[in-house]
Amino acid sequence: MDEQMLKILEYSIYGASVLLILVGLYAVLTKKSLIKIVIGLSIIDGGIHLLLIAIGYLKGGTAPIFSPGFEEATAKMVDPVPQALVLTAIVIGFGVTAVALSLVIRLYRHHRTLQIDEIKSLKW
């Protein structure tokens, strides 16, 4: 029972991250408002981060931190590398979102609309 639950948990985390990615993609591709698109991009990022962490999971592992009393825990540590990757990726995503939102503000000031299909003066 325990084994099965853990397996379902593992797969559902993968499934959840894929779902998040798809939801974010849906937002980016179909929503017309700029802010919704930016939110969609963040959701995609969230899904990928979740996926990365889930990859590093070791069955029954502990947090990858050395602390007194847990020195021999190296064998049972969760992989720390994806966690480092995700931390970096979160920061990057945050920076990009900030730039994106500032651009949205500027676009709104100029075009007075947030609909992306009205902002296409540069074409062909």
Add this chain to the structure above:
Amino acid sequence: MVGSPVLLIAIPLLAAFIIPLAGMIWKELVRIIPGLVLAYMLILSATLLAEVTQNGTIVETIAGWRAPWGINLVYSPLTGFLATLMTLLGFLVWLFSYRFKRNVDFEPAKKYFIFLMMLIAGAVGIVITGDIFNQFVFIEITGISAYALTAFYTGRNSAEAAFKYLMMGALASSFLLLAIAIIYSQLGTLNMADIAVRMHEMDPTYKVIALIFFITGIGIEAEIFPLNGWAPDAYTEAPGPIGAAFAGVAVKAGIYAVIRMVFTLFDIPAAHDFLITIGLITLIIAETTALKQEKLKRMLAYSSIGQMGLVLVAFGIGTAEGVFAALFLMLNHAVIKPLLFFSGSYLLFNSKDKQITEVDGLGKHMPYTAALFTLGSFAIVGLPPFAGFWSKLSVLTAAADEGLLLIIALILIVSVVEIVYYFRVVNRIFFQEYSKEKSVVPHQPRLNAIIAMSILAALILVIGFYPDAVTGILHNASSDLLDKGAYINDVLQTGQSLTH
């Protein structure tokens, strides 16, 4: 030794942070520091390249963690060549934009130079790193600087172009992360050489999916066909010198990442044919779209995309001559396109819309700038005795050796289209009448701009008349790319020879 490869990344990033602080002391420092830094980087990269040509690849480990656990920088003939090219272009862009527009005063100039530093640092980082996640980080650094630089002017179009670029760049980074996730989950390592060693252990399905995600992700930066919607807008709306930086620096880094994946990391032979196909499609669609453009910078952007398509075709041919031709094309494009962007931005300096019809008759009022633009057009189309001819000849002989006659025919047909749209502009500049209503008011370039453009023109003439000056470096670089074993050895031997 003047320094080590890590300084090529560290110093510009440091300078980017120092510039605003220095600006508070004395305003001119904002413009001077980038120049000093870029000059130093140029000297460093050239010196390192000379040393690498003699003594072999330099592999530098960061923070003491040896490969394959830590991040390492690989300075080989190929990456060194590209890094030197990028720093040279960065220096010329700085020289050109030292004082570009009258009304750009302190505050925007500060931002401009910060982001320029970061752009160059990011691009050089993409090229010299040996770790795929590190490459991802540098791609993001380059990307953010590029978004900011595209949005530099405060008009409505700049924001639009930057937003589209950002959207696609964010998608690109998502796909890249996915690809990295797949590779890490299957192979357990992020080091490029290690991945190359272990690639045969990976499940073929996952391998192909990872390759597809990688190509999509990097392809958005490298302007491959369906993924380059952002590129014409960004080149048009960014300031002229930044367009040159995109064309000469950022895109080259993207192409490098693609070929590093295809040639070194993944061992899928059919990927080469895929490169040829996608490169050919990019070339044809870009050049034919350029024919009907009305804005000069947009036309140059499409031409740039087309040239990158041709580079991919040459890489796809895969033989030593093919890779040599591709690198030669990259070198020539990096020297010629910035000249076109530079002179083009001065030709249309006072124009609001930057339409091609406004350059009528400027040849009489701005003879030197117009002559430089003409030289650039002749060179990029591939007319002898200028630089572009040798690279085109190399591509065609490489293709002929593989019997790819259809590709040769397509490349040549597209070249005719190229001739038409470049020569239409040259005709307008020199051989149409200047009219007060239609033509733009001429604006003579400043001395620093003239020097920057002249350096590029001199390079074009030197390479054109004596291409052997650069063929040695290019041959080294091409054999370096094709020699997967040497790369792996160089990188992994600095670590312990552990068996996995």
Add this chain to the structure above:
Amino acid sequence: MNTIVLIFVIFLGGAILTFFAGRWKGILKEILFLASIVVPVVLFFTSVKAGDTFDFTLVGFEFQWAMSPLGYMFALIVTGLGLMAAMYAVAAMRETKNSGLFYFNFILSIMSMLGILFSRDLVSFFIFWEIMTWSSYLMVVYQGKDVQKVGIKYFVFSAVGAYAMLMAIVTIYSLTGSMMIDNLVKAFPGFDSNMQLMIPLLLLVGFGVKSAMMPLHVWAPGAYSHSPMAFTSVFSGALSKMGVYGMVIVMASLVAHIPEGHWFREVIAWLGGITAVGGTLWAIAQDDAKKLLAYSSVAQLGYIIVGVGIGTPLAMLAALFMAVMHGLFKGTLFMAVGAIEKQTGTTNFTEVTGLIRKMPWTFLASLMSIIALAGIPPLGGFIGKWMLYESLIGSDHYLLVIVIFFSSTAAFLYCYKFLFGFFLGQEEEEWSHVKEAPALMVIPMVIMAAGTFILGTFPGLIMKPINAGMEQLGFAATQGKYWEMSMLFNEWGDQVVLKPILYAIIAVFAFFLVFLLIKNNKKTRYVSTKDISTSGEVPKEHENLTFSQNFFQPFLRTVTPLMKRKIDTYYNGFGKGVEALFDFTRRIYTGNGQTYALFVIIFVVILLLLKSTLFGL
């Protein structure tokens, strides 16, 4: 330094220096220009010997520059015409303030033509070919008229031809491993039959563009008439012969050795015939002298191409001889038109007329060139035409004889139109101020006209180099079989002895001298052109008796239906269609950011679906 390199260095250096000296006033600039052309030509004739070569390697390709006998023959045309035209150009450009670009392109054209003749390897051939193309292109657009239509059309056609050549060159390189022309000639019979068809076809397209063969000729009328006349004499006289040079090499060295060779020959010969007829008919309809001469050039090149196509020794001899003659007389004619344009400001037949007394030397030179063009003895054109007819009959191309004969006869029409329109007819007051062109413009014309006369009587002078060139191509010696210094033979033993013709001409001139003496007798009375009465009607002062307007009206009425379709319209239509197509395909960049994102996703999905076919895994 190797003499060959010295020649090219002086050319190039002179070109660059003259470009920067463009704004200098006075004679220094002209001396610089003339020196840049005269010195290398002198070096060429005195110091370059038969075995001199210059070899070097660049980018892994071997280059070799050496002169061959065939090249030498064409070099005579190029250098001779170049020197004359340079002298002419100095006077013609005297009034232009900034003529640096003109001189630059002029010198570069001459240099690149000589370079083509020197090239023994295909890469330098191509390099010089392209330099020739873009320097002549800059001349076509030099005067700023119709640049987008005429200039771009010229360059596009030249580029298509050049790129066809380039494709052939790289294929040759991959098949033989070497770029040397000699290696190609040796290895060609050993290629597989697809290559044996494709390579000459591509090369012939490239050379056909430059020699204005139908249907690749559409750039010629515009380009020839829009460039400055000082350059057009070189353009039409020498540059087009570079195409002929290439065609001769392809036809004689490559095509002659393959089984399908005779198809190539037939097609080329007939294309030449059609070009001749088409060019002549269009020339008759023109009212502008430049366009008339341009179409006439196309037609004359048609004759040369017929000769090249037939391929027998006599035909090749005829073609090469006509090439030399065409350079001479067409060069003179374009110079004459340039002189008239300089003195009167226009070249339209319906505007200018009656110049015979005002520009006598120009008239004399034009007269002799027109006689040579028409093929009347004793001038040189007759020799070429005679040999061409003989070779056509001798090789059983009877239909082609009729075509060429028709074209030659129709050529009389535009020849007369040219003479009459400019020089004869009544004199109008508005042109009474016109004086003869400057001496530096007249002297080259007269020298070249005298050349047609000399070659008409002593064709052997030029036949010797032609013979040497043909021997290089593998033909047996023709001296003694087809010609002697002053005689021509055909295959059935008939002779044309030219010396008696010379004596007859001298006798005629003596007669005219006597006539002039009588004319200048005090008792003769001069009357004006209008002192006539036709059926008792005396024309008033304002009436125009020159009928250059609607010249040859009946003839034109007959042929206009034929000429309704121009090949030009098809090309223009094709170009427009292509541009419309591109206008449609560029809409893929819709400007909507979401669409671009959608493209990304579609790309990924397609790749994922097709991954087994694309990547084989």
